[in-house]
Amino acid sequence: MAKAPTVEDVARAANVSRQTVSNVLNSPGIVRPATRERVELAIAELGYRPHAAARRLRTRRSSTIGVRLDPYLGGISGVVLDRFVHALTERASERGMRILLYAAHSPAEEIERMGDLVDGGEIDAIVLTGTSREDTRTSWLQERDVPFVSFGRPWRDDDTGEPAHPWVDVDGAAGTRAATQHLLDRAGSRIAFLGWPEGSGTGGDRASGWAEAMLHAGASGPRWAVEESLGLARDVAGAELAADPAVDGIVCVSDALAIGAHLAATALGRPELPVVGFDNTPAAEALGISSVEQLPEQVAAGVLDLLMGATGNVVVRQGLDVETAYVLVEPRLVVR
Incomplete structure (x- = not known):
């Protein structure tokens, strides 16, 4: 069996120090963009995966993303959100992250549940579903400075020119x-x-x-x-x-x-x-x-890219730059 790549292997391939690789993994914001891209490319090419438990202890991050499990309502179209949650879980695992599902039957109950998870240090970020124009959850998360991305646009006057928060949606x-x-x-x-x-x-x-x-x-x-x-x-x-x-x-x-x-x-x-x-x-x-x-698998990939960068494995606090604050997935027509 081939030996798994190490931090030293990544550093050698990217021609940087071991500490620089560690910074890219744990505090990417302090690394120059060109250097960070070089290290991320080496990580991708080598298939390097840091040990998740060790990283949680070292960084004091939970390496966990919270997602509400929607109440079961039956019907036909609920399968889309099921596929989204499955895809998000699989792709998060590939980045060394975990998905924590929680239940809530109203926005107020969800805010209470999110507060418990954030205060307990159980999650690093939230993925919201079922957005609306006057969404109390998004304002609460912004006031608490909790990283989040929504599956669904904010539904404001200009979601692409002036996004109210990071979002991914299907066109x-x-x-x-x-x-x-x-x-x-x-x-x-x-x-x-x-x-x-x-x-x-x-x-x-x-x-x-x-x-x-x-x-x-x-x-x-x-x-x-x-x-x-x-x-x-x-x-x-x-x-x-x-x-x-x-x-x-x-x-x-x-x-x-x-x-x-x-x-x-x-x-x-x-x-x-x-x-x-x-x-x-x-x-x-x-x-x-x-x-x-709808291609919910592409939505899941877009959510993680906004939370962690294209190849990152930690949640990064990102601003609302118009070009990087949202992902609009184009669906495809299946003709029968």
């Missing part, structure tokens, strides 16, 4: 633009959008992609709204399709709504009506429904 508008263009090319010019009621940042983002694609094509189609429910989607889509049989296809804000729309079309004798969902869940795949894949 929902890009996904629905691709889905709409696919149906325009394949099915016809009258494409409907089945989305959530007004007030959802994510829902509004996805609806905007459909609207942009339709405007660009000079086409028109109805926009329907319903809560996240397969049954309600089936009822609403059924009534709308019966009243407007000229609809050529439907782009949906989620797979649950897409399945409901597909069932409604089938009941009306139009099983061939093309429907596109969002999330690419196993249920959509089983029914042969096209869907937008």
Whole structure:
């Protein structure tokens, strides 16, 4: 078995001292960028992994990132967050970090739980999910100076030009633009959008992609709204399709709504009506429904890059530089 690379091996490869390698691993902010990049490259090329337990004792860091475990609500689309947490755990482990899952049923309860973990020195950073425009969790973390990244943008007026905090999100508008263009090319010019009621940042983002694609094509189609429910989607889509049989296809804000729309079309004798969902869940795949894949594995990678740098293995406090404060992952359309 080949000998595992050591700090000395990294120092030799990067042409620096052992202390410089240690600084890059434990206090990267004090190392000149060019030197840090050279050491990080040597670490990556050699596959060096420091001993996690020793590093925790030496640096007094927990080497742990906290993530809330969302309450189980059933349904179809929850699989995306499950995949995200699995991917985050795997990729954090590759960097010598651990993921600590905690439960909370409200923002206030989550803040209390985060306070216990931070005060107890159990975590170095937090990953938030389920962001909103007036998110009390983000303001609490900023006031306490706790490093964090959110899966979901802040939903402010300009999240890219003036990010309120580090974030990673899926470009929902890009996904629905691709889905709409696919149906325009394949099915016809009258494409409907089945989305959530007004007030959802994510829902509004996805609806905007459909609207942009339709405007660009000079086409028109109805926009329907319903809560996240397969049954309600089936009822609403059924009534709308019966009243407007000229609809050529439907782009949906989620797979649950897409399945409901597909069932409604089938009941009306139009099983061939093309429907596109969002999330690419196993249920959509089983029914042969096209869907937008969120790529939660890429989201997890982006979260760790913002917290630790591209190759780092400790949490680094980073500023809100516009070019490095967020990652927008472009999803892909899976056609069936």
